[in-house]
Amino acid sequence: MSVKSLVTIVCLLSAGIISGCSNEPKPAKISREEAAIEADKKKLDDMNHQYARIPDERILEDHNPNTPLYTELKGRYKEHLKKLQKDVAATGAQFVVVIINNGAGHNPALSNLYGNPYIVSTCKELGIECVDLSPVIAQQDPYVVSQTPRDGHWSKKGAAFLASQLAPIIRSHSNAKSTVTYKDSERPETFGDLPPNDDEVLDGGKDMPYHVQANAQGCRMTHDIKFPKTKQHVLFLGGSQLYSPYLDNEFIAVTLLEKQFPNAELINTAAIASTIDDYVSLFEEKAKYCEPDLVIVQTNGGDITDFFFTNRNHLSRILKPRMPSAIEDNYYSTYLK
Amino acid sequence: MLFNTTDFGIFFCIVLVIYWLAWKWRIVQHIILLVASGYFYYRFHYSLPIYLYCMISVGFAFGLIIDVQADATKRKTALTFGICILGLGLTYIKYSGLILGNIHGLDQWQASVLHILTPIGISYFTFSSIGYITDVYRRTIEPEKNFITYATYISYFPHILSGPIPSAAKILPQFRKNFVPTFEQIEQSLGEIVWGLFKKMVVADNVVLTVNYVFSHYQDLNGSSLFLGVTLFSLYLYADFSGYSEIAMGASRLLGIELTKNFRMPFFSRNPSEFWRRWHTSLRKWFLDYIYMPMGGKKVSTLKYIMLILFIFSFSGLWHGANYTFVCWGFLNGLYFVPYILTGKLTRYKEPASPGRILPTASDFLKILLTFNLVTITRVFFRSPNIYVAGDFFSKIFSKTLFDVPLHVVTTNLLYCMPMLIIEWIQREKDYVLEAKKLNIIIRILIFGLVIASICYFHKTRNNSEYYYFKF
Known part of the structure; x- marks a missing residue:
């Protein structure tokens, strides 16, 4: 084999590798804000390498909801709930918290066992309407309402059951009306975090493919929301219980509710792994601009343990590193031992 | 270790460099390939090479046994025996479920007692081994006397998982020759x-x-x-x-x-005939050489020819898995040949x-x-x-x-x-x-x-x- 041959082969390979792997040219100059965001992302990556996620249930494994750590997490939850309440109130919309967890038919997870009663009492304390669906969910057969044993999220029947539980809440707020409107120029392009006009099949790594469609505004729905609004707008903020992985759009609870409420626009901004601090930032940044008259927030006790700093660093929609508090740092070190 | 992973890329580059460095010594190259193939297969599960090397030993031994038999009946008996032993593992692992599953009471027993890990690529290396001893029986090839060369041929990592099913007459001689690639x-x-x-x-x-x-x-x-x-x-x-x-x-x-x-x-x-000459050709050739031709090929009546085509396709369906769906798939593909055969329009x-x-x-x-x-x-x-x-x-x-x-x-x-x-x-x-x-x-x-x-x-x-x- 000649030298020419060797050189050609090296060229063939390197040309491909270079052209293939360097297709994202770096801008010559980046602004100070962009630089700060990049620095945050880098720091977040470093922190996530340093601090792995720990299972939520470990935080409550000694069945004590009054540990300093859990008390601190509850405090953060309350703080964010209060913030969301205030943000929603500023728009004149009505605000309902609904506790939905995947505890059908069996003992609830520790995070729900201790977290759900705390959410109920906190809502009461803050004067927020709260509907706790966990007792009625517990009465359901998990093999019917969820995809057990492959996954704990809703089955088609489960989504229909959930829709039947949410319908009375929407109905009872049919007169809700916000006081704020926005100019088109103020409105962001999206209200939710899904890729706009997404139309793809996902399987969550569980070999359970499902069809996800998002509208142009990044919400899990198949039509766009038009302005000025002609119908009551009901905004859903939620995590996977409302997003419903492993179900096609047409079978999820919010789509089923759309058929029951033709005179309301149901806006589904739910996304996997979202929690209350995500709802706060999403509402402030994007969702409030869809001019909701009623805001329904899905939560459960898992949202409290989600405030542990490693969870936030790994899952939050805001890519900003959270440093551990002294209590968290101490807990993390103990956990590692 | 999938072919499209960085792991395989690194593995292959290392093997290639070492292999080329040893270009003067064919046996050293074989040892390199044998070790590399063993490692490649081991990465799927530690126990898999054990089964593979047992199959290789059996195939190698039967190649030699068949070759030394002068008497035609003894050669045939040795071949039959060899095919049975080599096919036993495949039949048991892939088809026991289908067979025992239909016998009331044995289905549960089969599921609970007999369930073992299916070696990845078992159909491929079983067919390769059976093809090899059949070729030795037919004297199409000389049996391989060097165990390392034979083991390298069967366990060769580029084809062990999903073929192409090698034809011993074509591939085995290549393992005996030295090689310098051209540009x-x-x-x-x-x-x-x-x-x-x-x-x-x-x-x-x-x-x-x-x-x-x-x-x-x-x-x-x-x-x-x-x-x-x-x-x-x-x-x-x-x-x-x-x-x-x-x-x-x-x-x-x-x-x-x-x-x-x-x-x-x-x-x-x-037409379907052309399709099957272009799709999974190594499997087609295997069926052609070891089943279709011995059963008469085209030299039989039209009815028998049609029956033979339907049988081969149904059997090839069964090769894919122990499920009636595969048999139906094969049968239907065979059925497509019938109108072409009857109208004489099976253009080659x-x-x-x-x-x-x-x-x-x-x-x-x-x-x-x-x-x-x-x-x-x-x-x-x-x-x-x-x-x-x-x-x-x-x-x-x-x-x-x-x-x-x-x-x-x-x-x-x-x-x-x-x-x-x-x-x-x-x-x-x-x-x-x-x-x-x-x-x-x-x-x-x-x-x-x-x-x-x-x-x-x-x-x-x-x-x-x-x-x-x-x-x-």
Whole structure:
């Protein structure tokens, strides 16, 4: 084999590798804000390498909801709930918290066992309407309402059951009306975090493919929301219980509710792994601009343990590193031992 | 260790360098390949090489035993005995479920007591071993006297998982010769590897979720989406399996072994016979050499010939798995031959469709379309978990919703397959898809770069799925 041959082969390979792997040219100059965001992302990556996620249930494994750590997490939850309440109130919309967890038919997870009663009492304390669906969910057969044993999220029947539980809440707020409107120029392009006009099949790594469609505004729905609004707008903020992985759009609870409420626009901004601090930032940044008259927030006790700093660093929609508090740092070190 | 992973890339580069450094010593090269293949196979499960080396020992021993028998009856007995032993593992592991599952009371026992790990690629190396001892019996080849050479041949990592099923007469002698690659061979190897990666990582990995979705949600979809979904599955299967085979061929050529070309652009075939001469050709050749020809081939009456075709195809279905769906798939594909045989129109095309033309002739186009759809529709059996689901799937396809608007996600995924089909159509008369000998070296480099760039850009890491044919 000649030298020419060797050189050609090296060229063939390197040309491909270079052209293939360097297709994202770096801008010559980046602004100070962009630089700060990049620095945050880098720091977040470093922190996530340093601090792995720990299972939520470990935080409550000694069945004590009054540990300093859990008390601190509850405090953060309350703080964010209060913030969301205030943000929603500023728009004149009505605000309902609904506790939905995947505890059908069996003992609830520790995070729900201790977290759900705390959410109920906190809502009461803050004067927020709260509907706790966990007792009625517990009465359901998990093999019917969820995809057990492959996954704990809703089955088609489960989504229909959930829709039947949410319908009375929407109905009872049919007169809700916000006081704020926005100019088109103020409105962001999206209200939710899904890729706009997404139309793809996902399987969550569980070999359970499902069809996800998002509208142009990044919400899990198949039509766009038009302005000025002609119908009551009901905004859903939620995590996977409302997003419903492993179900096609047409079978999820919010789509089923759309058929029951033709005179309301149901806006589904739910996304996997979202929690209350995500709802706060999403509402402030994007969702409030869809001019909701009623805001329904899905939560459960898992949202409290989600405030542990490693969870936030790994899952939050805001890519900003959270440093551990002294209590968290101490807990993390103990956990590692 | 999948072919399209960094792990394999590193592994292969290391093996290649060490292998080339030892080019003067063939036996050292064999030892390198043997160790590398053992390691490659071990990476799937630590216990798998044990089974493999047992099979290799049995095959090697029977090769020698058959050869020393002077008496024809004894040779035949030794061959039969060898085939039985070699086939025992495959029959037991793959087919005991089908056999015992039908016997009341034994199905549970089989499931609980006899369940063991299925060695990946078992069908391939079992057929290779059976082919080898049969060739020795027929005196087509001399038996291999060196155990290391034989073990290297059977366990050779480019073909052990999903073929091509080697023909001993063609492949084994190559292990005995020294080899220095030419520039053309290296360019062809790289071309095949890059195109194989493109098919796997850009086409197959992107459409696999939609294919899975269509088959798991068929009850919720309309007929047109299901029809296009099966079409997508057909294209996916081709991209996945032929992509694998091309990487295997390219990698193997760099090691001096020219494997059997497993796919020759089958989707441009003009009748089922041509399709099967272009699809999984190594398996076809195996059936041809070891079943079809001994049973008479074409030298029998028309009725017997038809029966033989139906038997071979049903049997090849069974090779894919112990499920009646595979038998139906094979039978239906065999059935397609009947009208062609009866009307005498089973043309044996020697050249690709519409040679020298950019677009196919109308006649070729219609024939290609018919053949593609005939073969594609049988994939419902190939993919369905049982006959009832397949029946249900067919009834959903051929319903009044067949002409409804199909699901957008299915049609967009079909678009992912189009560049592959168009490029292969343009290059259908070449030895390999990226062949461009007449073009300047710079342009050839750019073409390679473009394909590699598209692999980097379009590949979805989260869909890094296993090759479909590993399960066979």
